[in-house]
Amino acid sequence: MNFAKQSMKEINKQFWAKQTITNSSMLGGYDEINNVDIQQSELFLLKNIQQFNTLLELGAGVGRISEQLFTKYFKEIHLVEREAKFVNESKRKLSKFNCQYYQMSVEEFEPSTHYDCIWIQWISMYLTDQDFCNMLSKFKKTPIVLKENISQQDYLYDEEDASITRSDRIYQNLIKQCGFQIMDQQFQEGLPNDIYKIKFYLLKHQEL
Numbered sequence: 001m002n003f004a005k006q007s008m009k010e011i012n013k014q015f016w017a018k019q020t021i022t023n024s025s026m027l028g029g030y031d032e033i034n035n036v037d038i039q040q041s042e043l044f045l046l047k048n049i050q051q052f053n054t055l056l057e058l059g060a061g062v063g064r065i066s067e068q069l070f071t072k073y074f075k076e077i078h079l080v081e082r083e084a085k086f087v088n089e090s091k092r093k094l095s096k097f098n099c100q101y102y103q104m105s106v107e108e109f110e111p112s113t114h115y116d117c118i119w120i121q122w123i124s125m126y127l128t129d130q131d132f133c134n135m136l137s138k139f140k141k142t143p144i145v146l147k148e149n150i151s152q153q154d155y156l157y158d159e160e161d162a163s164i165t166r167s168d169r170i171y172q173n174l175i176k177q178c179g180f181q182i183m184d185q186q187f188q189e190g191l192p193n194d195i196y197k198i199k200f201y202l203l204k205h206q207e208l
């Protein structure tokens with residue numbers, strides 16, 4: 001689907017520039033879902049990933065997931081995040097760990113090393129279909145965990161943060177169109193009724 005790409009990006013940047021430097025901002029104010037989010041991510045990660053050397057997190061925010069989950073298992077973590085104030089907070093929180101930071105948009109990021117896992121959570125909603133495919137296509141040799149909000153409608157645009165929430169059907173089609181296969185999938189459990197469903201997808205490129 002076509003959206004006015006440039007203005008979407010500007011609205012989205014302005015939205016994040018105004019948000020507080022907290023885990024709560026990353027959770028859209030739903031602090032109560034943090035624990036179930038991390039717990040089920042841990043189970044999904046351990047079920048599906050075999051090597052635990054280096055992980056790349058795209059759209060890492062303040063390092064909420066890295067701090068609570070990835071640092072338990074991975075020797076090295078690379079974090080891509082566009083907003084400088086969030087990167088600085090990650091650096092402060094994760095100072096004891098072996099981390100590398102890329103303060104840039106995921107669209108600009110070009111991998112220069114091998115990763116054992118790519119984690120993409122709550123960032124695909126800020127990308128057009130084309131940018132989403134471009135992002136995935138940089139990681140043809142690595143298992144990818146995509147975790148994202150899911151709408152009933154095929155595409156649901158939110159003017160406040162210029163996000164696009166997609167249906168499960170649209171994600172399934174898009175993933176296939178980008179040349180990836182879904183190796184595992186499940187819905188997040190334990191969520192309140194008044195928020196979007198959240199879904200995990202394990203992706204592998206046909207070449208892997």
Ligand SMILES: C[S@@+](CC[C@H](N)C(=O)[O-])C[C@H]1O[C@@H](n2cnc3c(N)ncnc32)[C@H](O)[C@@H]1O
Pocket residue numbers: 012016025026027028058059060061062063064065080081082083086104105106107121122123126
């Ligand atoms: C909802 S938060 C999620 C953060 C983290 N994944 C988590 O679950 O805690 C979305 C993050 O994506 C960042 N972001 C949005 N668009 C981006 C882009 N195009 N490139 C890099 N980061 C982006 C925002 O600055 C924000 O920190």
